[in-house]
Ligand SMILES: C[S@@+](CC[C@H](N)C(=O)[O-])C[C@H]1O[C@@H](n2cnc3c(N)ncnc32)[C@H](O)[C@@H]1O
């Protein structure tokens with residue numbers, strides 16, 4: 525269940541909520557299926573089960589960061605959004621042409637693109653063009669946004685882009701509470717934009733985007749959960765999720781809620797849900813740097829290659845990918861650890877014994 529939970533973001537959800545999420549993903553899977561995608565999907569899953577190191581399949585879901593620039597400074601996000609140091613990824617954005625090139629390379633295999641990373645996608649107009657490009661190829665697109673924008677036409681354009689899922693990040697309802705987490709943000713503006721997206725959806729008679737309010741629960745915002753539920757219902761939000769955020773272990777007590785108290789994890793491979801990223805997915809940074817997952821997107825030495833400079837297929841099976849898959853299959857291969865980010869991941873740590 526662990527791998528399914530992390531793939532579908534159902535961790536912590538109740539049984540009926542989990543069933544609803546599963547149903548929605550199954551429907552999206554069928555909506556975007558083609559013979560080529562299904563065949564690739566079967567090969568990718570076979571490769572994963574057989575723990576192969578060289579794959580005859582491509583990823584079937586991608587996380588593509590359009591930009592790592594943001595208008596807010598949420599606590600603990602991207603190292604509190606400090607300026608990049610030497611050897612780290614600069615701030616920047618992907619162009620629509622570069623995105624088109626990526627689609628030419630892998631679009632035929634993709635059921636879904638999560639078009640966001642560590643920045644705010646709707647800061648720049650090319651994101652809407654990218655959504656349209658992917659949607660026209662029958663790829664489902666999901667975007668996560670803080671919706672802190674002062675552009676009256678943005679809600680209509682979001683709906684017109686064909687976006688399938690809009691994750692609305694808002695971790696508090698009142699200005700005071702929300703701002704402790706989302707520094708520089710304005711929840712009133714964000715909720716007004718959310719209402720406008722829902723209005724635009726209704727006006728267009730559109731089923732999409734599915735609106736998924738994501739609320740990271742802390743000790744100082746949990747008292748607003750009921751108000752958030754109420755607002756979500758009144759606005760016509762499709763789903764609201766109160767999730768367990770990630771904070772550093774030394775974060776002050778107020779960041780941990782009674783729902784999700786501070787935990788001391790036993791990070792060993794036995795307790796971990798495993799990893800499917802190396803077979804199913806990957807994270808493309810705005811500059812084309814390909815990393816296996818969203819762990820450590822800043823350090824340029826973590827990149828497995830650059831898919832704006834090298835054919836995607838070549839990076840996907842290069843020496844770093846082969847070493848990472850071999851280590852995942854056999855965590856006792858300590859010789860493979862140096863130089864690959866997976867060597868530092870709890871998932872490849874041997875069980876204590
Ligand atoms: C880094 S944000 C980038 C996209 C966009 N700027 C936004 O905030 O939605 C990506 C996702 O991380 C979530 N997020 C932010 N801080 C988090 C935390 N401490 N733990 C877990 N998720 C977090 C946001 O809610 C969002 O869905």
Ligand code: SF4
Nearest residue numbers: 594596598601643670
């Ligand atoms: S709005 Fe999103 S990207 Fe920006 S600081 Fe907050 S979580 Fe990070």
